[in-house]
Amino acid sequence: MPDPISSPQNPRIKALVRLQQKSAERRQQGLTIIEGLRELTVARAAGVAVPTVYVCPELLSAAGRQELQQALAPETEQFEVSKAVFEKVAYREGSDGVLALARAPQRRLQDLALPANPLLLVLEAVEKPGNLGAVLRTADAARADAVIVCDPRTDLYNPNAIRSSIGCVFTVPVVATSREELLAWCRQHGIRTYAAALTPKAKPYTDYDFRGPTALVMGTEADGLTPELMQACDETIIIPMRGYIDSLNVSTATAILTFEAIRQRG
Template sequence: MIKSEQFEILTSHQNPKIKFVTELLNSKGRKKHGLFLAEGLREMQIALKSGFTPVQIFFNSEFIEKKGLHSLSFFNLPKYNIFEVDKNLFSKIAYREDTEGITGIFKSCKTTLENLVLSDNPLIIVLESVEKPGNLGAVLRTADAANADAVIICDPIIDLYNPNVIRSSIGCIFSKQIVIANSQETINWLKSKNISILSASLTATKFYHETDLKKPSAIIMGTEADGLSDIWLTQCNEQIKIPMLGKIDSLNVSNATAIIVFEAIRQRGF
């Protein structure tokens, strides 16, 4: 059992620490402070395994003990950065209805294209103007499952640290290198690294499985509504598509990304 007397107990909405957590639930607050929230035991564990340490932790002992967590020592944080939160109050700062009773504050990552560490035969996922948090989170899970080198998000419409991105990624926001950049600088960087630019397009004449994905490759995915912009269609090495045998002409972007990425993994011999 976690001994609540070890930690400062927060019981009021007016507590400055609770107000600060609430501020981080919105994009403006996250950008202002360069911090974000990650809620959930699995997400926190992946963060630790990936080398990320929370700045502060907020928990409710009743919630987390139901999940079998009876100690917070593995976070290796000083007690003055860990806070017990009243059950009803925690429900107010949680963004999950089925909260696990633990959330952490983390520093936003500011990786750049120049700082990316690539394997000898890189596989990169590029998303242009991704719109839906759930799709972005699902693509991050795919990137982790396929051990892609990086995910580059070009001209994003949503905030990378939106709570729904983190939730749908189940913590994979921590396990992969992620860069936010504009499209032209990304194209220039990919070309400088001799990475083949493969743009998914409904008008492509070549199917994805007919393409050589064994070489250094960047798979470029656009929005479901509009696809990729002209800059990616005119400056790519190849346009590729997924065969569609029914009445619709496209898949959810996260599903389409997974199909193409795992074809690359298949070609490379898993």
């Protein structure tokens, strides 16, 4: 292993900071940053290529070091960094001393290998990485077939989305697309679309049968679904609210609808 990196001005460290802070840099290089041994282990188990890993010996335990070596491919470059340097590039508190460069999977709708009866989660214009990450955890837990993001306002492999999903962004097929492409693709594959929206024609989600090919379509917390996407969906559904508020966090609402679909499917 090369000598430890102790200067924040090291070109490799500067490049890491740019990747962490700039989505354009991540897109251009096709790379993202994974922080944390657990997230890295999940990504490697999902087959994600990890060309480079940075380790802070002061933060990573001996058991963690052994687990890391078992997860990495033999060709992965490894560098040790000082605690001060690691804290410069880390994006969360209490990190365990592992940070990796990973190749972000690139998928299109056409790349999805769907089963005969798919269950899809659709997010429109998601802008908070934390919400995206939470939905991905739900998708992984429910074994949903894909998460599709229409017109995203955050990149799918934002380091904070990786963190909040605990690496599930790598275990669930994720695709970014446009509203028009999504609707045409769903029609082509016979997938029924259910828009979650508070409208006069919406019916409780328990009134519907989600056992067929299903896409649960969710909007942003601030604005909900755009009228164009809402009107183009086959059905409009609501989660009945019994208190004073009329909506839930989008990740919570997605979890409720997803597990109702799973319950119906047995």
